[in-house]
Amino acid sequence: xxxxxxxxxxxxxxxxxxxxxxxxxxxxxxxxxxxxxxxxxxxxxxxxxxxxxxxxxxxxxxxxxxxxxxxxxxxxxxxxxxxxxxxxxxxxxxxxxxxxxxxxxxxxxxxxxxxxxxxxxxxxxxxxxxxxxxxxxxxxxxxxxxxxxxxxxxxxxxxxxxxxxxxxxxxxxxxxxxxxxxxxxxxxxxxxxxxxxxxxxxxxxxxxxxxxxxxxxxxxxxxxxxxxxxxxxxxxxxxxxxxxxxxxxxxxxxxxxxxxxxxxxxxxxxxxxxxxxxxxxxxx
Amino acid sequence: xxxxxxxxxxxxxxxxxxxxxxxxxxxxxxxxxxxxxxxxxxxxxxxxxxxxxxxxxxxxxxxxxxxxxxxxxxxxxxxxxxxxxxxxxxxxxxxxxxxxxxxxxxxxxxxxxxxxxxxxxxxxxxxxxxxxxxxxxxxxxxxxxxxxxxxxxxxxxxxxxxxxxxxxxxxxxxxxxxxxxxxxxxxxxxxxxxxxxxxxxxxxxxxxxxxxxxxxxxxxxxxxxxxxxxxxxxxxxxxxxxxxxxxxxxxxxxxxxxxxxxxxxxxxxxxxxxxxxxxxxxxxxxxxxxxxxxxxxxxxxxxxxxxxxxxxxxxxxxxxxxxxxxxxxxxxxxxxxxxxxxxxxxxxx
Numbered sequence: 001x002x003x004x005x006x007x008x009x010x011x012x013x014x015x016x017x018x019x020x021x022x023x024x025x026x027x028x029x030x031x032x033x034x035x036x037x038x039x040x041x042x043x044x045x046x047x048x049x050x051x052x053x054x055x056x057x058x059x060x061x062x063x064x065x066x067x068x069x070x071x072x073x074x075x076x077x078x079x080x081x082x083x084x085x086x087x088x089x090x091x092x093x094x095x096x097x098x099x100x101x102x103x104x105x106x107x108x109x110x111x112x113x114x115x116x117x118x119x120x121x122x123x124x125x126x127x128x129x130x131x132x133x134x135x136x137x138x139x140x141x142x143x144x145x146x147x148x149x150x151x152x153x154x155x156x157x158x159x160x161x162x163x164x165x166x167x168x169x170x171x172x173x174x175x176x177x178x179x180x181x182x183x184x185x186x187x188x189x190x191x192x193x194x195x196x197x198x199x200x201x202x203x204x205x206x207x208x209x210x211x212x213x214x215x216x217x218x219x220x221x222x223x224x225x226x227x228x229x230x231x232x233x234x235x236x237x238x239x240x241x242x243x244x245x246x247x248x249x250x251x252x253x254x255x256x257x258x259x260x261x262x263x264x265x266x267x268x269x270x271x272x273x274x275x276x277x278x279x280x281x282x283x284x
Numbered sequence: 285x286x287x288x289x290x291x292x293x294x295x296x297x298x299x300x301x302x303x304x305x306x307x308x309x310x311x312x313x314x315x316x317x318x319x320x321x322x323x324x325x326x327x328x329x330x331x332x333x334x335x336x337x338x339x340x341x342x343x344x345x346x347x348x349x350x351x352x353x354x355x356x357x358x359x360x361x362x363x364x365x366x367x368x369x370x371x372x373x374x375x376x377x378x379x380x381x382x383x384x385x386x387x388x389x390x391x392x393x394x395x396x397x398x399x400x401x402x403x404x405x406x407x408x409x410x411x412x413x414x415x416x417x418x419x420x421x422x423x424x425x426x427x428x429x430x431x432x433x434x435x436x437x438x439x440x441x442x443x444x445x446x447x448x449x450x451x452x453x454x455x456x457x458x459x460x461x462x463x464x465x466x467x468x469x470x471x472x473x474x475x476x477x478x479x480x481x482x483x484x485x486x487x488x489x490x491x492x493x494x495x496x497x498x499x500x501x502x503x504x505x506x507x508x509x510x511x512x513x514x515x516x517x518x519x520x521x522x523x524x525x526x527x528x529x530x531x532x533x534x535x536x537x538x539x540x541x542x543x544x545x546x547x548x549x550x551x552x553x554x555x556x557x558x559x560x561x562x563x564x565x566x567x568x569x570x571x572x573x574x575x576x577x578x579x580x581x582x583x584x585x586x587x588x589x590x591x592x593x594x595x596x597x598x599x600x601x602x603x604x605x606x607x608x609x610x611x612x613x614x615x616x617x618x619x620x621x622x623x624x625x626x627x628x629x630x631x632x633x
Contacts, residue, residue, distance in 0.1 A: 069531055093534020100529060106389055107524050107579045117522050121534030129518060130301045130582070175533065 019044055019081065020211045021066060021096070021179045026075030028061045028235075035061040037235040038075070041228075043179060043211035048202055050222035050243075051215045053232035054256055059215040062232065063181050066213060067096040079179070093121030097177035099169050099185050105157050111167050112152040115139045118174030142173040145200060161188040169197060173204065180204070180212040186221060194218070198225040223247055223271045231255060247271040304583040311590035315369070318594055322601040323361045327608040330357060367491050367499050368600045368614070369593035370506035371559050372569075374551035376592025377506075379566020380573075380585050381513045381548040382435070384520035385541060386442065387527075388453050389571065390629060393431075393552045394563035396453070397460030401434025402427035402549075402556035403487060404464055407471045424501050428553030434460055435549055454630075489562030489615025491600050498558040505554030510589045512547040516540050517581035524581070562615045564622020565592055571629065 021043045028036035036058040043049050051059045064070040066077060068084055077084040079095055087095070097118070116131050116139050123129030131139075143149050146166040151159060156167060165188045172180060180201060186194040201212050202225055216222050222229055222243065229246040231239040233255045239246040252260045252273065259276040320339060324330040330353050337347035343358050375393060382391040382398070393399045405426035413419040441456035468487065472480060486493065494502070513520075519540040522530035531537045555562070569592040570584060577583045599617040606612065 067532060069528060089531070089536045090534040093532065096532075098529075098532040100526075100532070105525065106387060108574070109521075109525065109579050113521075113578070113580060114525070117525070117533060120518065120522055123518065171533075 019078065021213070022078040022081075023062075023066060024076050024078070026062075026065060026072045026077060028058070028065050028070055029073045030061075034235055036065065036072075039230075039232070039235070039237050040075075041213070041230050041237075041240060043213055045178075045209035045211060046205050047227045048198075048205055048212045048214060048225055049228045049230060050226035051213065051230045051232055052217070052219055052222055053238075057232040057255075058235040059232055060183055061235075063098075063183055063213060063215050066179075066181055067092060067098060069098070090121045093177075094175060095177050096179045096181060097172035097175040099172045099180065099182040101183055101187065108155050108157060110153055111143070111148060111156055111159070111170075112139060114156050114167055115143060115148075115152075115170045115174050118142075118171040121175060138176065139170075139174050142170045145173065146170040162190060162193055165189060166193070166197070169200075178208070178210040180210065182212060182214040182216075184215055184217065186216065186218060194221060195224075201225075219247065219252070219273045223273065224265070224268060243271055247273060300580060300583065303577075304586060307577060307583065308586050308590055311587060311594065315590055315594050315597075318597050319365050319369070322597055323357060323365055325601055326356075326361060326605060328353070328356055363494070363496070363499055364491050364600070365597055367494050367502055367559060368596040370499075370502040371491065371555040371562055372565055372592035372594065372596030373510060373589040374502070374506045374555040374592075375562060375565035376569035376573075376588040376595070377510045377513050377585050378548040378551040380570040380581065380588045381520070381544050381551075382566070383570060384524040384581055385544055385548075386439065386453060387524050389574075390453060390567070390626070392564065392567040392626075393435075393548070394561055394565075395461070395567065395626070396435070396438045396457040397464055398431050398435045398438065398549070398552050399556050399561035399563070400461050400464035400468065401430040401432075402553045403430070403561055404467050404471070405430025405433075405553070406557045407468060407483075411471055411474055420495060420497050421501070424498070424505070424554050424557035427557035428550055431549035431552040431556070432546065434464065435545055435552075439545075485613050486560040488613035489560045489618065490613045491559045491596075492604075492611065494558040502554050502558040505550055506589070509547045509551035509554075510586070513544060513551075514582070514585045516544055516547075517585050520544065520581045520585075521579075524579075560613070560615065562596065563619045564626065565596060565618055567629075568618070568622045568625055569595055571625065 019042050023039060023041050025038050025040055026036060027034065027038055039062055041049060051062060053059050061070055065072050079087060079092070084092065116135060119131060119135040119138065122135065143152055146169055148163065148166055148170055151163060156164060159167065165185065169185060182201065185197055189197060198221055201214070204210060205212050214222070214226070226243055228241065229243050230237060231246050231251060238255060239251055247262060249260055249262045252262070259278070261274045261276055263272050264270070265272040320336060323339065324332050324335045330349070334348040335357055338345065338349055338354065338357060341347065346354055349357065379392050382393060382396065383389050405428070406423050409419065409423045409426035413422050438456050438460050441459065442453040472483060475483065482493070519530065519535045522533055522535050523537060523540065527537050570588050573584050573588045573591055577587055596614065596618070600614040603612040603614045603617045
């Protein structure tokens with residue numbers, strides 16, 4: 001696919017370019033503290049971009065700025081080539097979906113009700129609008145994709161952490177947005193579901209020419225599933241490129257301050273990162 | 285089995301509107317029946333058939349009621365029942381609104397001190413502008429302002445990243461309530477002694493003293509506020525699960541929050557100005573409604589309006605008959621039912 005070449009070379013300003021989402025030199029400040037400084041990234045159709053970096057590097061802030069949930073202090077964000085803030089909230093809700101870390105639940109809602117929430121931005125008769133048949137169809141389809149069909153009428157609070165995480169993903173997919181922003185989507189999932197979730201995101205991106213930006217701590221999953229990796233440290237971009245170019249021992253050591261071994265995965269050939277833990281126990 | 289369940293879900297989502305209409309119509313029917321029954325019950329028992337006939341003729345025919353009985357029915361009981369209905373509807377819908385906004389099923393105008401804010405507004409208006417006819421419209425306005433002020437303070441005190449935790453919210457409510465209580469005591473001392481007793485009664489929630497103007501205002505506010513909240517119910521469905529998620533999904537969170545706060549404050553202001561602080565309605569009713577119809581605010585808010593009206597009418601009928609010919613403030617009855625439920629909800633977390 002040509003998407004891989006686009007990561008570092010694409011110019012979104014060209015009329016032929018087809019960038020879904022682009023951030024140009026954006027900065028985010030909290031009070032006086034700089035959380036994100038001068039970061040640029042772009043997501044083309046079909047691409048999965050991973051944002052990695054140590055705790056407090058500004059990964060989540062960057063992700064949240066991409067749909068306007070956090071306001072930027074400088075730079076600009078373009079959605080389909082237009083400034084993000086020129087769109088109505090409802091339109092952004094149809095184009096960009098967010099999978100956040102799960103929220104607290106104090107009201108009993110069923111999985112179906114929860115997932116139908118993803119159809120909010122599509123309601124035509126105003127905020128009061130009732131779901132259409134199409135809304136229900138879409139919701140059922142994403143429940144099937146996330147293997148939650150049999151949970152549809154269960155209460156969200158009765159689900160396990162992993163199932164709930166999938167429900168959050170299902171709601172985001174129900175928006176049919178062309179850009180998915182995921183904040184540590186695999187945090188509560190077991191090994192099989194981690195891979196399944198990212199495979200699902202990957203497939204959606206290819207099938208529907210949509211793009212995903214994923215914040216993750218799992219570098220190996222990023223290496224496996226991402227077309228582009230943005231390495232963030234103290235709010236600044238240290239590297240942005242293909243996994244092979246970014247996930248080098250030198251860069252990872254600089255960012256995480258731990259010795260790592262990088263080799264090729266014997267099956268997939270993707271970079272495989274193994275931290276080297278030197279034990280202080282003397283050999284006998 | 286699986287197919288049956290799927291079609292059930294499909295039907296479920298499509299028929300939410302129909303279900304809401306059916307529930308509301310059923311509640312309306314029960315409400316009308318209760319209005320009729322409670323209007324003949326009281327210290328002076330009215331003949332049922334004749335009262336029914338008089339009610340349905342709209343007062344044009346006496347139907348065998350004495351002029352005295354007719355006056356009791358149309359000038360005392362019916363206005364009072366209509367006031368109870370609008371106060372109950374207002375407080376129940378306002379409670380559901382605050383609960384969604386504060387993301388907490390324990391939020392209630394009385395417990396959060398919002399009713400006290402409205403009471404302070406009403407009292408300020410009474411003390412500084414008098415009780416005359418011309419200043420009557422000022423009371424609900426001042427009560428509205430008081431409700432907005434106190435709900436703003438509670439919201440600021442209790443809000444956190446994931447919404448107000450129950451403990452923090454209750455604590456914020458206690459702070460606001462006790463502060464405003466001392467303001468109320470202070471204002472009471474500025475009143476003349478003969479009026480203090482009726483004020484104490486009014487503070488506990490009293491439906492006996494409202495004028496026709498205040499009744500009209502209470503009815504209009506209940507209908508208008510209820511519609512405003514219902515129109516934002518789908519947004520509230522998302523906001524009660526997290527404001528940021530709601531924002532991501534396309535809700536204009538700040539606009540909806542402002543409108544719902546204003547709408548709920550209007551509801552509380554109008555009911556406090558006309559009948560004092562009737563407690564726990566906004567807690568009991570949305571809770572019971574959610575238990576039976578689920579959490580969808582598009583069903584919960586309109587159903588709560590009818591159920592709240594029903595609840596306060598029944599509570600007031602008890603309040604004016606249980607030790608007849610003397611009366612209890614209706615707030616005493618609602619608190620008697622609401623406080624144990626509140627403890628139960630708090631313990632359950």
